[in-house]
Amino acid sequence: MHTQRNYKQQLETMAHHLAEMGLKDWSQVDAGWVRQLAGKGMREGMKASSLATRLSSLRSFFDFLILRGEMSANPAKGVSAPRKKRPLPKNLDVDEVNQLLEVSEDDPLAVRDRAMMELMYGAGLRLAELVSIDVRDVHLRSGELRVIGKGDKERKVPFSGMATEWVGKWLRVRGDLAASGEPALFVSKLGTRISHRSVQKRMAEWGQKQSVASHISPHKLRHSFATHMLESSNNLRAVQELLGHENISTTQIYTHLDFQHLAQAYDQAHPRARKRSDDKSD
Structure with missing residues (x-):
């Protein structure tokens, strides 16, 4: 149930972003939009793990739409969350x-x-x-x-x-x-x-x-x-x-x-x- 709630919440958030950007339905989404969505999340301080979850939800949803014949390709494939940067060791002065x-x-x-x-x-x-x-x-x-x-x-x-x-x-x-x-x-x-x-x-x-x-x-x-x-x-x-x-x-x-x-x-x-x-x- 927790996974379903999280998935639903992610899709509602992304639907809100879709409307904000003037897109009327999911079929208008392309890879550029997905990258914009990822960039917005980064600018808002979203953790890399949370962003990865959002993109995973989006990919799964687009796969579902493809199965239903509402989309021909998955625009979220190939777009990934940035890896968490490993901090460099502090140097001596x-x-x-x-x-x-x-x-x-x-x-x-x-x-x-x-x-x-x-x-x-x-x-x-x-x-x-x-x-x-x-x-x-x-x-x-x-x-x-x-x-x-x-x-x-x-x-x-x-x-x-x-x-x-x-x-x-x-x-x-x-x-x-x-x-x-x-x-x-x-x-x-x-x-x-x-x-x-x-x-x-x-x-x-x-x-x-x-x-x-x-x-x-x-x-x-x-x-x-x-x-x-x-x-x-x-x-x-x-x-x-x-x-x-x-x-x-x-x-x-x-x-x-x-x-x-x-x-x-x-x-x-x-x-x-x-x-x-x-x-x-x-």
Whole structure:
């Protein structure tokens, strides 16, 4: 009974809209009218789920009219309610990033953790990409990093002066922890490649230790990288390339961005691409 009442209510509402728009009967309805109806619902603040119910009722009603021979086609087919947008994770502002990254401790684990966070924010890496980096993938002198992204796609990205400095510091003490023959850049206390969960846990702990208000996660650092780069450079294509997004192959058909171009855009825009003169972390 509840479903029948709801269905009847939906049709009465739509009949009212039909009259408002000067249409005399349902046979005059076309896809444009259905889209207008959906747009009106959105402007009035209707939830996506409620709008989907309205459109579903309309499609069923038109199917009924087609069976009765009163309509030849269903104008509501192909018109769907917009999907509920997933909220983007909140990014850190530059001051919060600086507060997080003021890790001055010099024990190997602290050096490792700062190097990981500097690299995550400095190169906009995914967590899986950070964990999978081998020592041979890092080129400190040129500030280049070889990354294997989604779908085993390889890309080369520049990384910031601060990240270069701290990855260098980590490499100098890495031997204190790494097992013999271990290729991973970042290792755990056991000497083997660090796990995803350990990175997440350590970053969250550093966020609390550094009194950063926001919860710190690897994805939040990547999102902050993208946001700050876009704010500074307004170069969406370069940021897409640096992040290794799937649609970059399509973008490259029209815009051929070579590594020099990317590195130049990066150096001009990234807030930590140059070491600050007052840095006292040595």
